[in-house]
Every structure is written in C-alpha cells, then in structure tokens.
Amino acid sequence: MRGLRLFVASMLGLLGISGFADRASPALLDELVAAAKKEGIVDLYAPATLTPQGAEALGEAFNKKYGLTIKLNFHPSGGMTRDVGRVVAQSAAAVPPEWDLMVIHDAGQSTLWLRKLHKPFDYRKLGIDSKVVHFDSGTVAFANQFALPAYNRKILPAQDVPRRWEDLLDPKWKGGKLGMGTATHHLARLAAAWGEEKATEYVKALAAQQPTLGRLAEIDTRLQLGEILIAVTLEDSRIYHAKKTGAPIVFAEGVEPVISPAYNAGVLKGARHPNVGHLFAAFLTSAEAQEVWEKYGGQTSAFVPGTTAYKYAQGKKVLYMTQDQAKMIDRLTREYGKIMGFK
Secondary structure (H helix, E strand, O other), rough: HHHHHHHHHHHHHHHHHHOOOOOOOHHHHHHHHHHHHHHHHEEEOOOOHHHHHHHHHHOOOOOOOOHHOOEEEEEOOEEEEHHHHHHHHHHHHOOOOOOEEEEEEEHHHHHOOOOOOOOOOHHHHHEHHHHHHEEOOOEEEEEEOEEEEEEEEEOOOOOHHOHHHHHHHHHHHHHOOEEEEEEEEEEEEEHHHHHHHHHHHHHHHHOOOOOOOEHHHHHHHHHOOOOEEEEEEHHHHHHHHHHHHOOEEEEEOOOEEEEEEEEEEEEOOOOOOOOHHHHHHHHHHOOOHHHHHHHOOOOOOOOOOOHHHHHHHHOOOEOOOHHHHHHHHHHHHHHHHHHHHOO
C-alpha cells in the first residue's frame, strides 16, 4: 500500500507540473481546422451525464474557439461496456462505426486499443501534453472520475456505512441488498493494488452476496428508491448530479483505494469525420472545455493543480490505470462480468 501511495503521489506531481499545454504547431492546427471545416459534422459519443445541454455548450465553445460552424450530434451513452462491445462487433463485421469520437473511460479505450480500433493522431504537435496522450496516440485523457461504494444517507444508518471494500461481504447484505452495475472494470482495477488472486477471490465473494444487477443508471435509481441499500460502485458524476437535484446519494468516504477511471477521447478507426474528431479531442483539454465539462458532467483532471479532482485526490490512495495494465484489466473486466452474472 505504501508503494501505491508513492506511485499516486509521484504521478500527481509529475503530471501536475505543466497541465495540458505543450508547444503547438500553428501550421498543423490551421491544417486540421481547415480539414474539419470541410467535414462539417461530428458524431460524439459521450456519457449521458453530460446531458444534451452540456453537449450543446461544448459544441458552441468549440466552434467559437476555432471559428467553425460544426454540427455536433450528441449520442449519450446507454452503457459503455455494451457500446464498446458494439464497436468491436461492428469492426469484426466490417461495418463502419456509428460515432466519430468516443469519450469513454480508459478501460473501454484499452479494449479498443488492444483491437487496434483507434485512428491515432500526433496530438503532441497540437500542444497537448504528452503525459495525457495515451494508447499509442489514440486517445487524450482530459478528466478523471472517482468510483466508490455509494448509499442513500436517508435510509442507511451511519453505523452500517461501509468503511472498507471488504465490508460489502458482510452476510447482512446478501440477497439483493447490494447493487452492482455493469462497470465491472471498476473491480478489475483493484487487481492493480491487491494482486489478481486477491481481487478475483473478492469478486467471487461479492457475487455470492447475490447483488441486484443492472446498468449504473438503473442502480442509481434503485438506490434512490430504497430498493437496494448500497451500490458496490457509483461514479462521482452521479454523486454530482445527486447534489444538484437534492437526491440523498453519497459516497462511502474513507473506503480505499479510490478507483479513478479517466475519461479519454478517441477517434474510431473508420470514422466518417476524423479531422473534426481529432480537433475536438484536443479541444477537450482546453480551459473552455474543462469549464463546460465540470459544469455539466462534474469532472476535471486530477493531474492539474487547483482543479476539483486534484483537490479531492490529495491524501487518498487512488488507483489510476496505466497502459501496461490494459491487457489485465480488459481480461478481468470480462471475467468479472461473467462471475457477477452479466451476460
């Protein structure tokens, strides 16, 4: 655990020095803007929590920044694990992707990267810090999520709030009282801290609790209605929206390690509008886009000092995925999905 803490601290220090900005190539930027103007459209797949209003605000800020009139078609996530699988299946059937740019968590991007389904681009030449360019220049990381067990504070007594991941294995939660979303990549990440053997045994014990299964949005709703007492994991975007709407859903703070998927933007191989996609991926690291994303989605980068995410991560044991973990997490995500009972 000490090693994990040191790793997190070093990553925060290293990546926080320069933020997103490196020296840009004006000629390349002008060339990309001109190519994007000719395409005129971008089909953006992004979390549903962004909302159509947030997507519209991003589109307006994007067009204003580059002097464009790009039409942004927003495709809200219906379940990232499922939709990544759809992209993989479409590629195998030689069907072009439905979307140009996918904004999804890093575990989903690793699945695409392992199958060579990104259209790489040298984002560094656009001034994007090399430390946030991932998956062999296939994606740009621009915001961090945090995922922890969550509960309804109006229903669950304080003494029952979990304080460790292992507390979810208490027999009192057996029989549908826990809710587990399809984001089994959250659990797969625990292997980076615990080792694969311990993490797999934990998931098997969790499955034996017979949790209620569903997409994260469904688990969130069941938690609000009191149909389940604890969500094994929820993401901070849902906690953010709960605060905005007055819903009593909160994290079980103190549980560690904190899981931190990173939102990465990546253009898909075979995309119809790749130039707009690349320009938009780079744009998401800008101050304008960061402001909109935090307002509507609730996330910022944990690697830029002063952001909400950076402040939240301080002093915590946080799990950030690295590219060399991609194969393991991709494999365990599928394996843990089967163990939990997802088809």
